[in-house]
Amino acid sequence: MSAAPSSAPIVRVEGLTAGYGSNLILREVSFAVNRGEVFMILGGSGSGKSTLLKVMIGLNEPRAGHVFIDGDDIVGAWGEARAAILKKFGVMYQSGALFGSMTLLENVRLPLEEYTALPLPAMDLIARMKLELVGLETLCGHMPSEISGGQQKRAAIARAMALDPNILFLDEPSAGLDPITSAELDALIRRLAGSLGVTFVIVSHELASIYAIADRVIMLDRQAQGIIAEGDPRSLRDGSDNAQVRRFFRREVEPATEAA
């Protein structure tokens, strides 16, 4: 459902520096995400993946740098301009973050109620179709507490897609899921990327998911305070000249540092 393909990157991060208090986490990070690709942000714990995601979706302000979402800079955007940028993407949070007091249908319908002037039956139909896309149409009257963790994540993807954004940000979609459910979610992401042309930006460190769905990845590192690798995950595993990157992809333990 995306607009006509264009060669310009859909998300562009330029010279991003971010941190908390005196703790600098990312220094001068720059990269671009191409339209229609499944792009993954990898890295170990504390490498700044979540910080980067929060800055990209406008939850945190960076110390310096810009994040262009489909051409518009979200950093420093306010009011109407910010609202227009926020409508261009949807976000699925790690826990799903479905509203516990609403049914799945009401959760998905909420953005439509706020941003469109459609009558209720029309919004209901759109919401049901989004839930159908993620395979949950039959559960649309259920409360989030009545469905499993994997189903909650799928419903959260349906809610993120309610307004047909061109970009979906997913925070650790596989976290806490069994391998089968995780594989199902990967298949769903691939299918949505293929059929709807949605660009996915996914934060993850699940190797199985990375190999299954990523077109391109960047890898963050705590010591480097930025990107240490960028490219196709398989070529990075086999051919990266950075030992840290190869270890990550091969799940190898860091060798003991030589005694000082």
Next chain:
Amino acid sequence: MSAAAAAAPGVAGAAARLATKDAADGSLVLVFAGRLDAYSIGGVWAQARAALAAAPQRRVVVDAAGVDYCDGGGLAMLIDLLRQPRPDGAAVAVRGLRPEFRALLDQFDPAVLAAPAAASPARANAIEEIGRAAATLGRDLRTLIAFIGETAAALGYAIAHPYRVRWKDVWYTCEQVGADALPIVALISFLFGVILAFEAAVPMRRFGAELFVADLIGLAVVRELGPLVTAILIAGRSGAAFAAEIGTMKVNEELNALTTMGLDPVRFLVVTRILAAVLMVPLLSVFANLIAVSSGGLTMLSFNIPFVTYMHEVASSVDLTDVLAGMVKTPVFAILIAGIGCLRGLQTQTGASAVGISATRAVVSGIVLLVAADGIFAVIFYILDI
């Protein structure tokens, strides 16, 4: 030929348009053009439904050749037209939709979406609700009895083994329940004293009996109002805080962590809070008594009763028995407030609203229990002639 158009605010591209025309074979043609997105299709959607309803026996062709863009909202509109129940020979067909949008449309089965949305799991009827409420009440009572037993045992153990009590937590809670509550207790007691003095002094002045306002305030505050008002304040402040704290711990599985570490949540969390409340509520009550009686005296200055005279009158009417009759209630109030606050916290269910519900229940049950206990004390004192 009729036409409808709607604007898509803030979106580039032609707005959604609908025109109707009659085909040579007698079918009705709905010609859509422009941008079919959720922001702009409201008008044409209603128009298309109306056109469909006005031609129940005709074949309908949706001509989408002029559609430049179609999002989930546009697809929903097309599915909505396709799913309408129509007799054979009057079916709806979509033609001319660009292949990329056609592929999206073909993902959905109009027949499935024609069925009403799956309803929420069936709600219970009135009789079932009453039955469930009765069962819940029974379960609550059993939980309450078990909690009282567990807490009594844990308190007994704490008294027998004081070195096992987590005194650091007790002192920390004392600060929260006691020291931090001083300003609000002072303010409310002060106002209580002032209000009591004014309300009593005005009618009593007609009989020249203003001085006896001191007796009234002294006895009412020391025997009844000081301890009760303090307890109600602490129930609203600390009872709710206990329920919210323990409730959040339960939601975060911290209580499960304590249990699997072999640490009894009652000993760990409830005993410390009850001990802190038992230490602090009597002290706060004494403080409230002093403030309320003094503020009454200050008020009586405006009725030309000197402060010394007022205090002398208070001292002559309030004896040690009255003070003890008030103070003996305070530890009981403290146990009730802290106990019910902790119990409600431990009973917290899952979900974002659960902690709020627990805090509310802690305050409501706390105040009900306080007033009930105060009534029981009044009867006992009457029987004992205290």
